[in-house]
Amino acid sequence: xxxxxxxxxxxxxxxxxxxxxxxxxxFLSEQFNSKGYQPACCKDDTRCIGCLICARTCPDxxxxxHK
Amino acid sequence: xxxxxxxRPKSLLDVPTHYCPGCYHGxxxxxxxxxxxxxxxxxxxxxxxxxxxxxxxxxxxxFDMFGAAHGRAPAVxxxxxxxxxxxxxxxxxxxxxxAAIGCAEIVHAAARAEKxxxxxxxxxxxxxxxxxxxxxxxxxxxxxxxPYGRNSEACGxxxxxxxxxxxxxxxxxxxxxSVHDAIHMTKAKRCIRKAFELQLQGKGFSMIxxxxxxxxxxxxxxxxxxxxxxxxxxxxxxxGIIKDSTEVK
Ligand code: SF4
Ligand code: SF4
Numbered sequence: 549x550x551x552x553x554x555x556x557x558x559x560x561x562x563x564x565x566x567x568x569x570x571x572x573x574x575f576l577s578e579q580f581n582s583k584g585y586q587p588a589c590c591k592d593d594t595r596c597i598g599c600l601i602c603a604r605t606c607p608d609x610x611x612x613x614h615k
Numbered sequence: 616x617x618x619x620x621x622x623r624p625k626s627l628l629d630v631p632t633h634y635c636p637g638c639y640h641g642x643x644x645x646x647x648x649x650x651x652x653x654x655x656x657x658x659x660x661x662x663x664x665x666x667x668x669x670x671x672x673x674x675x676x677x678f679d680m681f682g683a684a685h686g687r688a689p690a691v692x693x694x695x696x697x698x699x700x701x702x703x704x705x706x707x708x709x710x711x712x713x714a715a716i717g718c719a720e721i722v723h724a725a726a727r728a729e730k731x732x733x734x735x736x737x738x739x740x741x742x743x744x745x746x747x748x749x750x751x752x753x754x755x756x757x758x759x760x761x762p763y764g765r766n767s768e769a770c771g772x773x774x775x776x777x778x779x780x781x782x783x784x785x786x787x788x789x790x791x792x793s794v795h796d797a798i799h800m801t802k803a804k805r806c807i808r809k810a811f812e813l814q815l816q817g818k819g820f821s822m823i824x825x826x827x828x829x830x831x832x833x834x835x836x837x838x839x840x841x842x843x844x845x846x847x848x849x850x851x852x853x854x855g856i857i858k859d860s861t862e863v864k
Binding site: 550560561562563564567568600601603604605606607608611612614615 | 617618619620621622623627631632634635636637638639640641642645796797800830836837838841
């Protein structure tokens, strides 16, 4: 199964990826990373269809899609 | 073993960038790096970084890079390409760099049909210097130096650089693209790739203008900036191939 893997320390919390997931799986965490951003995460990666759109949208290459 | 369906291209170094959250420079850097990987030209690519937010692009791309004085990237690229005619040479310039201080350099490089490619990032504002009006700032757009909105009486109309360069015989391929969603990103990548391929075939000057957001200096959240780009910028700066003189004959 495909799933998004986040390099949380690189995330700037811009939220662009949260608006593009076709399954609406991505949201910004309540936690903060060491730079003070609220990083993106996936609420249920078993529902990911591996469309890659979140990864392609991220300006900081935070997201990899693993299988 | 984990298979990676999507990962960072080899031509983009694995380092954090200084760009603001949601800024499109990162997406455009990645597309360029992906194309360079796909064309297998990492070893003979030479990029010219401008002055502006992307002044540090040489710290992010994993191939040879030059830094140029403000606006002078096309002059430096001219020299590099003439000395290394087989290299893939591109300049990466913002709208303040290219359309204001470097306007003469880009016009004459295109007029001379210099055989390099320019990636022109148009976000309608000066970024690094703190959000001043640029030649590409839209009418009524508020910036630090047009607090009541750009007024054509005092400041003229925004310049459409791609259309302007299209009047010159030396330019062979000009396109305006955007990267605000997956479809537009695919089209943008196709255009940049075509420009690089034409250059590798020894053809003349090409430029891809990429519309980009600047959430910080526009005073918007990143997602609001995406909407503003779609509703305000694209109507004034229409997307598509502006000129393709390789299709005739
Ligand atoms: S790959 Fe597609 S479905 Fe999976 S999290 Fe990313 S956008 Fe959503
Ligand atoms: S697009 Fe990238 S930087 Fe922005 S919130 Fe998503 S993972 Fe973080």
